[in-house]
Amino acid sequence: MASFKGTYVHQLDAKARLALPSRLRGQIPEGGTLTVSAENCLTFYPASLWSDVERELSTLDPLNPDARDTKRQIFGSAEDVTFDKQGRIPIPVHLRDHAGLTKEVVVMGVGDVIELWDATAWQKRHVRIAADASDIMRRARGGVPLSP
Amino acid sequence: MASFKGTYVHQLDAKARLALPSRLRGQIPEGGTLTVSAENCLTFYPASLWSDVERELSTLDPLNPDARDTKRQIFGSAEDVTFDKQGRIPIPVHLRDHAGLTKEVVVMGVGDVIELWDATAWQKRHVRIAADASDIMRRARGGVPLSP
DNA sequence: TGATTGGTGGGTACTTGTGGGGAAAAAAGG
């Protein structure tokens, strides 16, 4: 299982291409799937993990309206992406809009996925997360503090 | 399980490289992961210990927003590091900034991890810890967090 | 004291991120 780490700031060029950092790219030579996140950013799933996402979503109850909206949100915005010979991926317009990407893009390894943020949007969120870090981490585990 | 001890003062060179003391390096030939600490210093996890951290994080619920922020906080600031043939590791800019590293760096073995401090920052904290040592150690067993 | 190890500095070659030209493919329009 790939483990993505680190924060990188890259430029979206005039042709809406984004170079993934080679540290991350090296772990996913075959590309993967890009789609919207619950937050205003994009999530890149390596090919192996995306099939898990599909399986997970297919178990949702078709009679639940929220489940149907969830599938619309995820599948409807998803795009398979591969790298050009320079290691760049094209970002479709609707995904660019969802994350508000303009020029400076924060590429972040978040364990099993990679997230793309508009630089200023991430900066604002980051200071908020850093300030509330201990509360956030406690709630993440339902009240139990994270050990390290 | 490795046990790191001792305090060393090393220089961050013009290329942002730091030589780990060979006493410590000998226990971790394969390198490890460097990330931010809750205090203004950096924490180096040997590979075996970092995998425990990842395992812990992988149990978090992906549908919980706080869990996602937690993973962003931890993975986003982490970097895998390996040694060059001189036993040095490069310190990425965002990590250097978090710990305020400039030239003199205190490298400290702290049991299962290694910490990196800016020399003057550590000195200030050290005199405070030394002054309150008995109180601090008493509270350490009561689960009450150390005030920053 | 000679030899080895460990920390530091710096030169050189390569890798990587970025921009842009031009060919091929796809889409639009008459």
Next chain:
DNA sequence: CCTTTTTTCCCCACAAGTACCCACCAATCA
């Protein structure tokens, strides 16, 4: 159906960053 426009991809080029390598010096140890 053919032409025009747009998009997509491959290629080259350049600059900045990174990594590898060798060299020096100080401290340690036999």
